[in-house]
Amino acid sequence: MITNPILPGFNPDPSFCxxxxxxxxATSTFEWxxxxxxxxxxxxxxxxxxxxPLRRAKQLDMRGNPDSCGIWxxxxxxxxxxxxxxxxxxxxxxxxxxxxxxxxxxxxxIDGDWSDPIYVNSSGFDPSLFHDDDGPxxxxxxxxxxxxSGTGGNPVHDSFDGILLQEWSEKGGLTGxxxxxxxxxxxxxxxxxxxxxxxxxxxxxxxxxxxxxxHAVTLARSRDIWGPYEDHPDLHVISTAGAGDHPIxxxxxxxxxxxxxxxxxxxxxxxxxxxxxDGNGRYCPCGRExxxxxxxxRDDWLYLEDGGLLPPETIDxxxxxxxxxxxxxxxxAALPAEFQWLRTPEPDRxxxxxxxxxxxxxxxxxxxxxxxxxxxxxxxxxxxxxETTVAFAPQTYQQAAGLTTYYNRxxxxxxxxxxxPGLGRVLTLMSCMGDYPDGALTFPMDRPIVLEDGxxxxxxxxxxxxxxxxxxxxxxxxxxxxxxxxxxxISDEGGRGEHASFTGAFVGMVAFxxxxxxxEARFAxxxxxxxxxDRS
Numbered sequence: 001m002i003t004n005p006i007l008p009g010f011n012p013d014p015s016f017c018x019x020x021x022x023x024x025x026a027t028s029t030f031e032w033x034x035x036x037x038x039x040x041x042x043x044x045x046x047x048x049x050x051x052x053p054l055r056r057a058k059q060l061d062m063r064g065n066p067d068s069c070g071i072w073x074x075x076x077x078x079x080x081x082x083x084x085x086x087x088x089x090x091x092x093x094x095x096x097x098x099x100x101x102x103x104x105x106x107x108x109x110i111d112g113d114w115s116d117p118i119y120v121n122s123s124g125f126d127p128s129l130f131h132d133d134d135g136p137x138x139x140x141x142x143x144x145x146x147x148x149s150g151t152g153g154n155p156v157h158d159s160f161d162g163i164l165l166q167e168w169s170e171k172g173g174l175t176g177x178x179x180x181x182x183x184x185x186x187x188x189x190x191x192x193x194x195x196x197x198x199x200x201x202x203x204x205x206x207x208x209x210x211x212x213x214x215h216a217v218t219l220a221r222s223r224d225i226w227g228p229y230e231d232h233p234d235l236h237v238i239s240t241a242g243a244g245d246h247p248i249x250x251x252x253x254x255x256x257x258x259x260x261x262x263x264x265x266x267x268x269x270x271x272x273x274x275x276x277x278d279g280n281g282r283y284c285p286c287g288r289e290x291x292x293x294x295x296x297x298r299d300d301w302l303y304l305e306d307g308g309l310l311p312p313e314t315i316d317x318x319x320x321x322x323x324x325x326x327x328x329x330x331x332x333a334a335l336p337a338e339f340q341w342l343r344t345p346e347p348d349r350x351x352x353x354x355x356x357x358x359x360x361x362x363x364x365x366x367x368x369x370x371x372x373x374x375x376x377x378x379x380x381x382x383x384x385x386x387e388t389t390v391a392f393a394p395q396t397y398q399q400a401a402g403l404t405t406y407y408n409r410x411x412x413x414x415x416x417x418x419x420x421p422g423l424g425r426v427l428t429l430m431s432c433m434g435d436y437p438d439g440a441l442t443f444p445m446d447r448p449i450v451l452e453d454g455x456x457x458x459x460x461x462x463x464x465x466x467x468x469x470x471x472x473x474x475x476x477x478x479x480x481x482x483x484x485x486x487x488x489x490i491s492d493e494g495g496r497g498e499h500a501s502f503t504g505a506f507v508g509m510v511a512f513x514x515x516x517x518x519x520e521a522r523f524a525x526x527x528x529x530x531x532x533x534d535r536s
Contacts (some may be wrong), residue, residue, distance in 0.1 A: 002045050002315040004248060005270055005289035009380030010504025011037060012211075012288035013073040013126075013192065014267040016255040017083075023257070024050075024110060025267060026076035026085065027290060030503045031408075032340040033347070035060045035071040036087060038110060043319035044265065044292065049337055053085055053114040057345035059105060063370045065343060066093050067408035068501045072100070072125050073192055073253070079131035082106045085114065086139075088125045093500075096146040096159075102127040121174065123164060126207075130195040130225075138225060139168040142191040143180065160184070163193045163206065165226065181227045184208055185235050187216055192253045195225065199300055204229055205237075207253035207269070211288065212498040214241045215252030216309075217268055219302055237302055238268050238293060239309045246310050247535065248291060249273050250284070250498070256295075256302065264295040264302060268311060274382060274535055276488040277465045283491040285462075286379055287504020324381065328527040331356035336526075338377040339508065343369065351375055357391075358523040362399055362513025367409030367432070367439050376406060376508020379462070379490075383533035386507045387459040392521040394419040401511035401521030402427075403458040405467060407490045408501060410436050414510060415458045415469040415481055417451065417521075425451045427458075427471055429482045434495025445482040455524065460507065462487050464533045 007014070011027040018024075023041045035054030039047040054060040054071070062070045075086040084106050091099040102125075103117035120127065124144040131137050141164055148159025166178040182204055184190025192207035201221045208218045216239035220229035240251045254268035270291040273282035293311040295302050306312060329336055332353050341347060350373040351360050360373040392401040396419050404414035413431045420426045426448035432439055452473055459470040459478055465488035470478040490505040492498040507528070511521040 001321055002292060002317050003321060004291035004311065004313055005272070006045075006047055006292050007039055007290035008286060009289060009378035010287035010506075011039075011290045012269050012502070013253050014255065014269065014290040015074055015076045015194070016257045016265070016267040017076045017078055018257045018259065019078045021260050024076055025290060026074045028073055029071045029340070030068055031062055031065050031070040031343050032503075033060070033062065033343055033345065034340070036074045036085065038076065040110065043317070044259070045317050045319040046322050051111045052340075053105065053107065054087070055345075058116050059114065060089060061345050062089065062343040065089075065091060066369060067410070068503055069093050070343070073127075075128040075194065077129055077131060082108055083110055084129055086120075086127045086129045088127055090125060096148065098125060098144045098146075100125040100144065102141060104129065118170070120168065126192045128194050129168070132225070133197060137168050138165055138195065139174065140165045140193045140195065142193065158188060160189045160191055163190065163204070179226055182206065182220060182229050185218055185231055187214070187218065187235070190218070194255045196256050198258075201300055203256070203302070205254070205256060208236070209239070209241060209252065210499055211250065211253070211269070211502050213250055213282070215239065215250050215269065216241060217252050217254055217266065221300070232301055234309070236309055237266065237295070238304065238311055240311075243310055247272070247313055248311055249282070250288065251291070251311055264297060265292055266295050266302070267292050270311070271492070272382065272535070274464050274488065274533075277486065281488070281493065283465065283488040283493045284498070285487060285491040285505045286382065287492055288502060324530045326527065326529040328525075330525050332358045335375070336377075339375050340377075341375050342372050344371055356524075358509065358526075360401065360509060360511035360521045360523065362401065362511040362519045362521065365512050365514055366404070366412065366414065366510055369409070373512065374404065374406065374508060374510040376404070376506035377528060379405075379505040379507055381530040381533070382535065383463045383531035384507075385459065385461045385529040385531060386527065387457065388509055388526045389455050389457050389524040390417060390509070390521055391455040391524070392417045392511070392519075394425060394519060396515060397421070398515045399513045399519045402509075403460060403469070404508060404510045405460060405462065405487065405490050406506045406508065406510070407494065407503065410434055410439050411489050411491075411494050411501070413467065413469075413485050413490070415460070415471065417456055420448055423448065423450050427451055427456060427481065429469065429485075431485065433486070434489050436496050436500075444485060449481070463531070464535075
């Protein structure tokens with residue numbers, strides 16, 4: 001049984017690729033380093049993270065990138081005996097402009113050392129590479145129109161200004177004319193182009209409607225790669241727009257693959273919304289995840305197997321799924337595969353492994369866009385428990401370390417060991433409740449807890465829209481730390497909403513030292529335990 005999402009927890013914009021009996025999905029990582037996640041499967045049911053290919057400064061340096069910038073919508077393909085990866089490093093989110101340089105890297109093996117990047121263009125994001133069966137390669141991306149705001153007396157334009165296509169070669173780069181081959185449907189916000197070829201038709205998959213609740217997978221076809229492209233009879237292949245009761249929402253942005261047995265499959269981006277503690281709103285703390293649907297062909301058009309536009313929650317398959325399990329690290333021999341950090345290609349400045357401890361070197365604030373010592377893993381479940389043990393000796397309130405549930409600089413909760421004048425070493429809570437652009441802090445505890453000498457055990461339990469921190473020292477039982485906090489804020493929709501931030505929630509270990517002295521915190525363990533949350 002396939003259960004969607006197949007890649008839970010912040011795995012958006014799935015690019016789907018088959019090489020023989022092996023399937024690969026590449027997803028966006030935005031400001032989290034290393035860049036791009038690639039998962040592998042042989043049965044379409046069970047998936048394993050096998051590579052994060054962008055892992056050195058020449059390939060990716062995101063220091064200074066704003067929240068929700070960085071790696072948008074990679075495209076993974078295989079041709080000429082190599083894997084090809086196309087990606088954008090977006091440098092600006094707010095305002096009229098999107099500075100979006102596009103690059104290509106290659107590698108003989110999926111988990112090898114990928115090449116230095118080849119720069120291609122910057123005319124828009126969501127780049128893709130199509131290898132035609134008669135030899136040429138074609139590069140495409142959506143075109144960004146900065147005049148879309150229509151201010152200052154300029155005419156009003158759609159910022160999403162169609163799909164550009166141009167021939168490209170490794171030696172010669174972009175050659176020949178660049179053409180706008182597809183304006184999209186009335187749904188608008190046309191992006192995420194991928195071309196595939198079948199029965200003499202060129203099929204163009206795009207995503208439309210924005211990455212929120214009107215999202216859709218759109219399909220068009222042409223006998224000529226340059227068009228004109230004819231829209232699908234239903235315009236879209238997958239969409240949950242207007243179907244608010246469906247358990248899967250925000251569906252769009254995916255790619256087609258024909259399986260080894262000839263069956264048709266399409267990945268898609270999706271979300272699992274929950275209401276806040278009062279039963280209001282829709283919030284996706286796990287961010288934009290990856291789902292998959294089995295499809296059928298009729299009259300050379302692709303449709304969902306069961307008809308309609310709503311993707312299924314489950315799909316019958318012969319392979320059994322692996323159960324979700326706790327992940328417990330009693331000490332660290334290396335950084336566990338599920339963890340990432342923010343922006344910097346110089347991780348040695350923010351963490352190291354020493355005597356089976358993860359040592360974080362306090363750098364800039366928890367809201368920094370440059371050098372932040374935060375090492376975290378995705379929230380993959382709507383309910384979970386996480387725990388860590390930290391040894392830290394702060395000398396000032398400008399030094400802190402602990403456990404955080406984190407989305408970005410405007411949306412987080414943190415249980416922190418710090419120092420308070422007149423009290424000494426204490427444990428306290430600090431939150432940012434979706435405040436933009438100021439990033440104003442709140443401190444949910446009336447008075448911090450004065451600590452004894454020794455390490456501190458910090459826990460958090462998240463149950464849907466609510467979370468609670470706990471703490472203990474020595475062999476004492478855990479006690480609640482402060483009040484219950486709103487976990488729904490740590491989501492795409494928290495704060496400014498799903499079109500202003502679109503990554504996902506993390507939980508992990510953090511340290512900062514804004515004195516500039518680099519005070520170190522030692523984390524002896526980390527555990528993540530999935531729990532069950534009934535969205536009904």
